[in-house]
Amino acid sequence: GAVVSQHPSWVICKSGTSVKIECRSLDFQATTMFWYRQFPKQSLMLMATSNEGSKATYEQGVEKDKFLINHASLTLSTLTVTSAHPEDSSFYICSVLVLTGGPGNTIYFGEGSWLTVV
Amino acid sequence: GENVEQHPSTLSVQEGDSAVIKCTYSDSASNYFPWYKQELGKRPQLIIDIRSNVGEKKDQRIAVTLNKTAKHFSLHITETQPEDSAVYFCAATKAAGNKLTFGGGTRVLVKP
Numbered sequence: 001g002a003v004v005s006q007h008p009s010w011v012i013c014k015s016g017t018s019v020k021i022e023c024r025s026l027d028f029q030a031t032t033m034f035w036y037r038q039f040p041k042q043s044l045m046l047m048a049t050s051n052e053g054s055k056a057t058y059e060q061g062v063e064k065d066k067f068l069i070n071h072a073s074l075t076l077s078t079l080t081v082t083s084a085h086p087e088d089s090s091f092y093i094c095s096v097l098v099l100t101g102g103p104g105n106t107i108y109f110g111e112g113s114w115l116t117v118v
Numbered sequence: 119g120e121n122v123e124q125h126p127s128t129l130s131v132q133e134g135d136s137a138v139i140k141c142t143y144s145d146s147a148s149n150y151f152p153w154y155k156q157e158l159g160k161r162p163q164l165i166i167d168i169r170s171n172v173g174e175k176k177d178q179r180i181a182v183t184l185n186k187t188a189k190h191f192s193l194h195i196t197e198t199q200p201e202d203s204a205v206y207f208c209a210a211t212k213a214a215g216n217k218l219t220f221g222g223g224t225r226v227l228v229k230p
Contacts, residue, residue, distance in 0.1 A: 034217065043207060043220045044162065093161060097216050107152065107218055109161040 002028040004096045006110035013117055014114075020080045021113045023094030029074035034068075034107070039089045044093065050077040051100040079090055084117040120145040122210050124221025131198050132229055134155070137222045141208035142190040148210040149183060150190045152218070154184045165206075196227045 003026040013019045022109050023033055031052045036044040049057040057071035068080040081088055092113040121144040131137050143151075149170035154162035168175045168182045168191065175182050181197075182212040195202055208221040 004222070032216065044218075046217055049217060070185050091159075095218075106164065106166065106167070107216070109154075112159075113162050114159075 001055040002026075002030075002096050002098045002106075002108040004094065004108050006094055006113050009074075009108060009111060010114035011116070013115070015085055015117055016083055018080055018082045019046055019084055019115060020078055021094075021115075022108050023077045023079070025075045025096045030074070030077075030096040030099055031074060033071060033077040034095045034097070035069060035077075035079050036093045036095065037110075038093060040092050042075075047079075050094075059117045081115065086117045089115055105111055119200055120148055120210055120212075121207070122208060122219050122221040124208050124224055126224060128225045128227070130227045130229060133198060133200060136191075136226075137193075137195040137198050137202070137226055139193045139206055139208065139226075140190060141210075141221045142188075143188070145212065146189065147212050150211050150216075151182070152209050153180075153182060153193050154207045154209065156207065156223075158204075159207060162207060176193040176196070179220075183202040195226075198226075200228050200230050202226060203228045 005024045007022045033050040035047045038044045044061050047062045050071040051071050052071045058064045071077040091112050094110040095107045098106045124141045126132040132190045152167035155161040155165045166180050166182050168184050174223050176207050179196045205225050209218040
């Protein structure tokens, strides 16, 4: 499967500051990446679809001005949590869409990034 | 949009027994159904998937079945081992969008 790397693995930041999380596709050129967040003991919720060279598509209820997504190259997408608050503390995971042909394609996840806002 | 329901939310089995997790989906256009295993604090790992053109798929101790008419699919783990303990998520998507909609997850505990 595709190798997807996320950085940082965990980060603690002060309330009001911004944090950037990187998602890299190490062995596959990804035109599409997805960003999820996962609260403890809950499922993964899709935040946005990141498209290389164009604006991200955000899911309903996700503030695009707060969660800035940039997908400037085929191997890198970034998520910036702006003016972070304690309620933004969560596990953020990116995923890469690997085109395999046929009905449905395969999606591989990065290692995830734990964000704690204090 | 798509809605995926997953049951049970927790499942405790004795080592060696089988475990079955069931999911239902709402969008009849969904045609790709992956299953992920997630250990605490780690990324979801794809363990098996099934596409709409088949009804069953097996990989060693893991099997998945799909009933398109009823819009449900199930994960079967046989001869469970302690290392099977984790949270399992089902998901569904349409090929066009490829956005995964996840079920709520099932916490599986295999007791030695």
